Amino acid sequence: MNYLLLIQGGADEGEDLRNAAFRELREETGVTSAEFIAEIPNWLTYDFPRDVKDKLNRRWRTSYKGQAQKWFLFKFTGKEEEINLLGDGTAKPEFKVWSWMLPEQVIEHAVYFKRPVYEHVINQFNPYFVEDSMNSCKD
Numbered sequence: 001m002n003y004l005l006l007i008q009g010g011a012d013e014g015e016d017l018r019n020a021a022f023r024e025l026r027e028e029t030g031v032t033s034a035e036f037i038a039e040i041p042n043w044l045t046y047d048f049p050r051d052v053k054d055k056l057n058r059r060w061r062t063s064y065k066g067q068a069q070k071w072f073l074f075k076f077t078g079k080e081e082e083i084n085l086l087g088d089g090t091a092k093p094e095f096k097v098w099s100w101m102l103p104e105q106v107i108e109h110a111v112y113f114k115r116p117v118y119e120h121v122i123n124q125f126n127p128y129f130v131e132d133s134m135n136s137c138k139d
Contacts, residue, residue: 021072027091029098033078040071040124044117052113069117073125103129 009024011017018036025031047066048056056064085095101109103122110118 017070018072021070022074025074027087028085028094030084030087031076031078031082033076033082034074035077037073037075037128038125039073040121043068043070044120045069046114046117049113071121071124073128 009020009028011020015023018039022034022036025034045066045068047053048064053065056062083098085098086093103126107115107118107122
């Protein structure tokens, strides 16, 4: 039961969002062996706490207030050796480590102001996790 949940990135103008999610997955992890499973139909948002917002806006000279995200669930179908945090070489590495986690662990490890979104995402995708674990028990 290896699902990929937490890759983040932007879509290019006019780019299909599912294709953008798969591209970001490849760019950030090198993974190309993944099967689309589901999409949360609506955008999920959160506001940055004041200290985070001030730090980001100073660093990037912006006026960000928060973030809107579109979430997709992919099932990893490859071998772990495929995962490469240097990505596909087209972008600066964004991660230092990776780990398979249970959905509850993902929520526990999320920064506090993102937890409500992560909880919503896990709840929305939970039927796929349950279905997959039931199929694993049959094998």
